[in-house]
Amino acid sequence: xxxxxKEKTEPTAPKVMRTPRxxxxxxxxxxxxxxxxxxxxxxxxxxxxxxxxxxxxxxxxELGSLGVxxxxxxxxxxxxxEDLPVLLEGIIRNRMRFAFLSNGxxxxxxxxxxxxxxxxxxxxxxxVDGSCAEVHDSCRGRGSFDGAIRGIRTLQRHGIGVAxxxxxxxxxxxxxxxxxHFLLDELxxxxxxxxxxxxxxxxRVNADGVLLNIEERKKAMATLLRLTAKYDGRISANAxxxxxxxxxxxxxxxxxxxxxxFHNGGRLTGCGCPNNKISVRADGAxxxxxxxxxxxxxxxxxxxxxxxxxxxxxxxxxxxxxxxPLTEFEFCAGCSYIPYCxxxxxxxxxxxxxxxxxxxxxxxxxxxxxxxGAIA
Amino acid sequence: MxxxxxxxANPVVVLREExxxxxxxFNPDTADAMGTNPVGVAVWxxxxxxxxxxxxxxxxxxxxxxxxSAAREEITAFVNTLAEHGLVGLELGRE
Numbered sequence: 001x002x003x004x005x006k007e008k009t010e011p012t013a014p015k016v017m018r019t020p021r022x023x024x025x026x027x028x029x030x031x032x033x034x035x036x037x038x039x040x041x042x043x044x045x046x047x048x049x050x051x052x053x054x055x056x057x058x059x060x061x062e063l064g065s066l067g068v069x070x071x072x073x074x075x076x077x078x079x080x081x082e083d084l085p086v087l088l089e090g091i092i093r094n095r096m097r098f099a100f101l102s103n104g105x106x107x108x109x110x111x112x113x114x115x116x117x118x119x120x121x122x123x124x125x126x127x128v129d130g131s132c133a134e135v136h137d138s139c140r141g142r143g144s145f146d147g148a149i150r151g152i153r154t155l156q157r158h159g160i161g162v163a164x165x166x167x168x169x170x171x172x173x174x175x176x177x178x179x180x181h182f183l184l185d186e187l188x189x190x191x192x193x194x195x196x197x198x199x200x201x202x203x204r205v206n207a208d209g210v211l212l213n214i215e216e217r218k219k220a221m222a223t224l225l226r227l228t229a230k231y232d233g234r235i236s237a238n239a240x241x242x243x244x245x246x247x248x249x250x251x252x253x254x255x256x257x258x259x260x261x262f263h264n265g266g267r268l269t270g271c272g273c274p275n276n277k278i279s280v281r282a283d284g285a286x287x288x289x290x291x292x293x294x295x296x297x298x299x300x301x302x303x304x305x306x307x308x309x310x311x312x313x314x315x316x317x318x319x320x321x322x323x324x325p326l327t328e329f330e331f332c333a334g335c336s337y338i339p340y341c342x343x344x345x346x347x348x349x350x351x352x353x354x355x356x357x358x359x360x361x362x363x364x365x366x367x368x369x370x371x372x373g374a375i376a
Numbered sequence: 377m378x379x380x381x382x383x384x385a386n387p388v389v390v391l392r393e394e395x396x397x398x399x400x401x402f403n404p405d406t407a408d409a410m411g412t413n414p415v416g417v418a419v420w421x422x423x424x425x426x427x428x429x430x431x432x433x434x435x436x437x438x439x440x441x442x443x444x445s446a447a448r449e450e451i452t453a454f455v456n457t458l459a460e461h462g463l464v465g466l467e468l469g470r471e
Contacts, residue, residue, distance in 0.1 A: 017394050067392035069402050069409075095390050095404045119405055 064094025291347025
């Protein structure tokens with residue numbers, strides 16, 4: 001199109017998108033499982049209450065009017081909602097696509113067939129934490145492995161995209177090779193993602209038995225790097241040991257060779273989510289992210305989502321987090337990795353330090369090395 | 377029934393206008409997305425199955441300053457690209 005044409009009315013100067021492109025929506029606070037590291041339960045910020053069907057349908061109408069492109073349905077366990085087909089019809093009617101975050105156990109042929117018939121499902125993410133029931137069920141409860149695999153096979157049978165997420169913890173860090181073989185070779189998945197249990201929700205209660213210690217983190221990083229090479233990039237991560245192994249290796253190389261600062265280094269740039277997505281809790285509270293469930297920005301069907309998105313002081317403060325230099329923090333004083341560090345996840349920073357505008361200690365390379373860590 | 381030269385926007389396609397000078401056309405059935413500028417947005421809004429491409433070019437000329445001579449070709453190419461991606465159709469008319 002002729003880009004040089006000048007519109008006769010002056011457009012408003014932009015800062016962020018007019019409306020979010022995507023949302024993560026916890027459509028239920030109920031779950032059939034009680035996993036030992038669940039971030040959702042035992043979170044003092046959560047209100048464990050489900051909204052009626054009509055509330056969600058009204059909200060989906062609003063999302064449609066705003067041009068939202070896709071929603072990720074989470075919980076709790078989203079497949080526990082008896083009215084799920086009605087909710088999906090509301091999403092489809094409003095010209096959106098959808099995805100799920102699930103434990104897989106409640107997925108049957110009926111709902112899988114319905115989802116497939118819509119043609120709008122991006123993927124269903126199912127959590128698998130072991131190559132066998134003994135490992136997987138150690139944190140997720142008896143029978144949960146069989147349920148997850150049954151769910152995955154049902155989705156595959158209906159031609160629905162399956163995205164498996166492996167959460168790495170103390171009980172499965174020794175099983176990573178077996179997990180990769182099981183998921184990629186036996187189940188025939190194209191790929192899978194990894195992260196690790198974080199100090200949130202129920203995990204805080206069970207931290208000693210769940211969270212990786214330094215030796216286990218080192219083992220996980222080395223194993224995942226090896227498996228990623230073996231499986232030619234079919235193992236991915238946005239957080240957890242694999243991400244840390246890659247990022248920390250780059251940081252150490254840059255520091256030791258005296259390279260210039262990374263383009264996003266030296267400031268709290270670790271999270272760009274508030275610029276294109278937003279979340280809704282099961283009770284209808286609008287929050288920046290499921291990891292920041294205590295930051296209530298508004299309430300669906302009471303507050304305009306567009307207005308909240310554009311004008312919420314708390315959200316705009318979060319968006320300006322990237323301007324805060326790491327040199328401001330006592331925690332970072334004297335650190336030679338500052339030019340290459342992004343401060344990582346504000347959600348983890350909050351649960352570990354009580355401050356959102358703080359680097360996450362869990363992602364600190366210097367601290368990891370001081371505690372006898374080593375870069376894989 | 378024959379195809380006319382009167383393009384009509386696919387009603388399932390979402391137009392997402394952003395704050396800066398671009399927008400996204402998104403087809404939720406295929407997940408295809410295409411970025412466009414303010415002129416493309418204006419063209420999109422004019423494609424109601426009643427206006428010909430010629431009508432649309434004329435309307436654009438009324439709405440934008442200094443319309444270049446290549447505007448007709450560019451708008452025609454844009455409409456054709458949208459049609460190839462299933463974002464617009466051509467209205468059926470009676471002979």
